[in-house]
Amino acid sequence: MDRSVNLLDLALGLDEPSPLRGKVVLIEDCVETSGSFVLHQMMKRVLSPHSSDSLIFLAFARPFSHYDRVLRKLGCNLSTQKTNNRLVFVDMLMMKCSDNESGVAKLFREIQGTVGKLRSVTNSNITVMVDDMSLLEIAATNSNSDHVLDFLHYCHTLTSESNCSLVTLNHEDIYSSMERPAYLLQMVCLADIVIKAEPLASGLANDVHGQLTVVNKGMISSKSGKGSSRNKLQNFQFRIKENGIEYFYPGCSRN
Amino acid sequence: MADSIFRKLRDGGEEGELAPALTIEETVVSPFALDVSCYLLANLSSSILAGKSKGLVLVTFSRSPSFYLQFLKQRGIVVSSSSKWIRVLDCYTDPLGWIDQPSTGVTEGPSLVKLNKCVSDLKRLFSSVIDAGREMVGDGKTRFSVAIDSVNELLRHSSMPLVSGLLTDLRSHAQVSSLFWSLNTDLHQEKVTNALEYISTMKANLEPFCPSPDGKRNALENLFLAHQDFGKGRFHVRFKLRKGRVRVMSEEYHVDQTGINLSPISSAESVIAATKSLIPKVHFNLQLSEKERVEKEKVVLPFEHQDHGKSTEIYDGRRTLADGKTEATPLSSGELQADVVSSGKGGEIIYFRDSDDEHPDSDEDPDDDLDI
Numbered sequence: 001m002d003r004s005v006n007l008l009d010l011a012l013g014l015d016e017p018s019p020l021r022g023k024v025v026l027i028e029d030c031v032e033t034s035g036s037f038v039l040h041q042m043m044k045r046v047l048s049p050h051s052s053d054s055l056i057f058l059a060f061a062r063p064f065s066h067y068d069r070v071l072r073k074l075g076c077n078l079s080t081q082k083t084n085n086r087l088v089f090v091d092m093l094m095m096k097c098s099d100n101e102s103g104v105a106k107l108f109r110e111i112q113g114t115v116g117k118l119r120s121v122t123n124s125n126i127t128v129m130v131d132d133m134s135l136l137e138i139a140a141t142n143s144n145s146d147h148v149l150d151f152l153h154y155c156h157t158l159t160s161e162s163n164c165s166l167v168t169l170n171h172e173d174i175y176s177s178m179e180r181p182a183y184l185l186q187m188v189c190l191a192d193i194v195i196k197a198e199p200l201a202s203g204l205a206n207d208v209h210g211q212l213t214v215v216n217k218g219m220i221s222s223k224s225g226k227g228s229s230r231n232k233l234q235n236f237q238f239r240i241k242e243n244g245i246e247y248f249y250p251g252c253s254r255n
Numbered sequence: 256m257a258d259s260i261f262r263k264l265r266d267g268g269e270e271g272e273l274a275p276a277l278t279i280e281e282t283v284v285s286p287f288a289l290d291v292s293c294y295l296l297a298n299l300s301s302s303i304l305a306g307k308s309k310g311l312v313l314v315t316f317s318r319s320p321s322f323y324l325q326f327l328k329q330r331g332i333v334v335s336s337s338s339k340w341i342r343v344l345d346c347y348t349d350p351l352g353w354i355d356q357p358s359t360g361v362t363e364g365p366s367l368v369k370l371n372k373c374v375s376d377l378k379r380l381f382s383s384v385i386d387a388g389r390e391m392v393g394d395g396k397t398r399f400s401v402a403i404d405s406v407n408e409l410l411r412h413s414s415m416p417l418v419s420g421l422l423t424d425l426r427s428h429a430q431v432s433s434l435f436w437s438l439n440t441d442l443h444q445e446k447v448t449n450a451l452e453y454i455s456t457m458k459a460n461l462e463p464f465c466p467s468p469d470g471k472r473n474a475l476e477n478l479f480l481a482h483q484d485f486g487k488g489r490f491h492v493r494f495k496l497r498k499g500r501v502r503v504m505s506e507e508y509h510v511d512q513t514g515i516n517l518s519p520i521s522s523a524e525s526v527i528a529a530t531k532s533l534i535p536k537v538h539f540n541l542q543l544s545e546k547e548r549v550e551k552e553k554v555v556l557p558f559e560h561q562d563h564g565k566s567t568e569i570y571d572g573r574r575t576l577a578d579g580k581t582e583a584t585p586l587s588s589g590e591l592q593a594d595v596v597s598s599g600k601g602g603e604i605i606y607f608r609d610s611d612d613e614h615p616d617s618d619e620d621p622d623d624d625l626d627i
Contacts, residue, residue, distance in 0.1 A: 105353040112354070149411065150351060157348055160319040182442050185283055188478065189407075189439055196479055213479045217286060218512075230512055231486030233479070 007247035008038070011214035011234045012193060014045060020165040021125050024156060026191035030173040033210040035197035037238075037245055039131055039169050043067070044076045047086055052124040054085075056114055058107075060092045060135035073243045085121075088114055092139060104151040111155070115162050125165060128155060132169040133187070145183045152190055172196070192217055200237070211237045212247070256492055256504045257291075257517050260457060261298045263494075265308050267398055267432030272497075274426045277435035278451050280460035283478050285488050287461050287508070288437035289317070290515035292404055295435060296323065297330045299400055303340045304332065308432075310391035310399035312384050314344045317405040320368045336367045342387035343368045350374040350408065375412040377421045388430060398432035401425055406436045406451070407443075415447050423454055456495050461508065463488040486510045490517055557604065 005015050013019035025042070029035030046055045059067070067089075068078045081087035090110075111128060118126050130136060137148045158164045170187060188194055196213045218230030239246040260277060268274050277295075281288035302308045313323060320343040324334050334341055345368050348354070352372040371383060388399040403409075409418050425431050440448045440460075452458050464487055490508040495501055506517045543551065 105351070108353055109355070146411065150353075153350070153408070154353060157319065160322060161348065185439075185441050186407075188283055189286060189442065194478070215478060215485070231510055233485050 006245075007234070007236045007249070008041065008195075008212065008214070008238075008245075009045070011195075011212075011216065011232070011236075013216065018125055020127070020167075020193075022159045022163050023165055023192040024159060024190055025165065025167045025193045025195065026187055027167070027169045027195045027197070028172040029169070029197040030171065030199075032199040033197045035169055035195065036131070037240055038195055038197060038212070039129065039167065040067070040070050040074060041245060042127075042167055043071060043129065044074045046125075046127045047071075047076050047078075047081045052086075052122060054087070054118050054122060054124065054126045055081075056088045056090065056111060056118075056126065056128045058090045058092055058111075058128070058130045058136070060139055061131045063093055064089050064091060075243070085118075088118070092136075104147050108151055108154045112158065115158055115164060119162055126162065127165040127167060128158065130155075130166075130168045132171065134171050134174055149183070149186050152187065156190060207239060208237050209240050211235060211250075256506045257294065257490070259494075259504065260459065260492060261295055261302075263457065264295065264400060264433040264435060265299060265302045267400070273456075274428075274431045275433045275456045276422065276426050276454060277433075277457040277459060278455040279435065279437040280440050280448065280458065281437060282439065282461070282463075283441045284485075285461040285463045286439070287486075287510050287515055288439070289404070290510055291459065291461070291490075292402065292435070292437055293323075293326055294515055296402060297327065297332065299402070300327055300330075300332045300341065308400065309340070309397050310388060311341050312344065312387045312391075312399055312401045313341065314380075314384060314401065314403045315347045316350070316374070316403065316408040317347065319347050320345050323404075334367070338367060339391055341367070342391060344371055344380075344383055344387055345369060346371045346374045346380070346408070350412070374409065377409075377413055377417050381421055381424055384425065385428060385430070392430065396429070398430050400432055401434045403434075403436035406438050410443060410447060415450055419450050419454060422451070426454065458493045460491050461488055462491060489520065490515075 009015060012025075027035045027038050043055060043057070045051075046053045057067070064078070071078050078087060078089070082089060115126055115128070133148060133152075136151070137145060152168070155166050159166050168187070170184070172184060194215045194217070196215075197210055198213070199210050200208060213233065213235045216230065216232045216234075236247050236249050238248075263275050264277060279288045279291050296311075296313070299308065299311055303311060313320075315323065323343070327334055348370060349372045351374070354372075369383065369387060371380065373379060384401060388401070392399050406418060406422075409421075413421075422434065422436070425434050436451075438448065438451060463485070487507070487509050489505055491503060491505045493501060493503050505520055507520050509516045509518070
């Protein structure tokens with residue numbers, strides 16, 4: 001069951017070996033439709049018993065217990081993964097980060113150090129997840145978006161230097177003023193894959209909870225061999241169930 | 256057409272003139288400036304190795320130096336630490352000096368890749384570029400090209416006038432033969448784009464088949480509306496000639512794993528492609544097949560001008576006095592219909608209004624008979 005591939009997996013290219021290695025994934029959501037479930041799904045994939053990948057999770061939004069509870073329902077025990085050193089959970093709610101550039105610089109150095117330690121014991125993929133960027137902006141940079149972008153840039157260097165993956169969640173609709181679109185666009189430009197969670201155009205529904213649009217930009221391949229899908233855009237709908245997510249195309253019957 | 260750009264960059268400017276400079280503009284919907292830069296990088300490198308050009312300084316902001324070296328290796332151009340035709344200034348790995356390394360700011364000594372830990376110091380950056388170039392070609396008259404993979408990061412850390420000054424200084428330097436950089440126009444104000452265009456002699460921009468409406472606020476929405484045309488579009492190049500004339504050339508581009516592919520414009524296909532992209536993506540057919548289109552064109556609409564040499568008369572349901580004279584037998588509909596049927600010309604609608612006896616501009620009030 002864990003090896004089954006759904007539409008989101010296909011859109012992300014997860015049917016190929018190590019498709020997210022060295023890539024940046026941006027999840028955008030809004031008030032009407034939370035994109036947290038995408039983050040949880042990706043956490044589950046990374047910590048799957050069929051892989052040996054590692055995860056560094058920067059939690060600005062919720063405590064460990066919340067994620068532990070959610071992932072348990074998806075069949076993943078975060079406590080066990082922490083013990084096995086496959087999960088490094090950084091609880092930013094408890095940590096105090098100074099609100100200037102040195103704060104985010106220090107945070108990055110800690111992440112870089114953790115990546116270095118993990119890299120010394122495993123050659124598998126290391127994923128850095130941030131939940132979420134808007135809270136990082138408040139907690140670590142005192143709403144200085146330039147510092148956030150600097151932090152993202154340095155995390156991007158991890159994807160190329162250490163072959164890590166970077167997954168971030170951001171709320172699109174809190175930057176509605178004319179001065180902030182460039183900030184959102186900077187993040188979109190940095191990302192190789194953008195996943196947008198939004199409600200249906202027709203509004204709320206009992207059996208369809210929203211739609212996902214996945215833009216897989218990829219980039220020119222500097223590595224020989226098979227390349228992952230590039231310049232693909234896919235749209236499908238989803239339904240959040242108690243212990244999983246169903247994905248389906250509009251108008252199609254769900255399995 | 257892309258070869259025209261490459262030749263101008265390879266040949267450089269004439270003595271006494273500022274170096275030719277190219278701006279490659281991309282947008283959120285067409286983020287392929289990196290592909291264009293890599294295309295030019297590969298061609299310039301090949302020409303240097305073929306002896307047609309002398310040296311190249313690559314300043315990296317958006318990708319690591321290893322990315323470009325790996326890319327060149329994949330194209331059959333091997334770069335080693337002993338290569339004397341290329342130098343890489345690394346402004347990507349540690350642009351703000353966050354990483355603790357025993358360094359004074361720029362790596363000293365001749366080496367293929369030099370780390371720059373302070374990108375906001377543009378004077379130092381300029382000196383580093385010139386020093387790197389002189390390491391390859393010496394202090395004489397031999398020139399080298401400069402490639403900056405992206406000025407977006409530069410513009411984040413420095414003001415527009417300073418960045419503009421840096422690029423102008425590079426163009427003005429006697430040993431710089433040509434210069435190119437890329438810019439994402441959605442990330443900056445229009446004045447920034449315009450300022451960079453003023454100091455360029457060539458401007459290349461990537462336009463998707465689905466052009467976005469005005470306003471950067473729609474850039475994100477348009478990215479998600481790009482549908483099947485994401486990765487395709489038009490590549491426009493604007494050359495500023497010395498006498499003041501401007502020459503514009505266009506090609507179509509298609510991006511895949513290997514990079515950008517350019518081809519001449521196929522106008523019919525592009526119109527059809529643009530039209531198709533406007534149709535929403537649903538799982539039922541909204542378009543006509545070729546056979547259906549042909550059958551549709553054969554249908555004669557009932558009130559369509561048939562162009563039989565007769566003047567068009569549109570019957571509005573009322574007969575004028577003139578019509579009463581010309582149409583001899585309007586009431587003998589049966590006979591008329593028989594004529595129509597026997598002539599085999601097809602169907603005809605014959606309509607007789609109930610109020611045909613009334614004159615159109617009668618002074619009588621039709622409500623006169625109401626007993627109010």
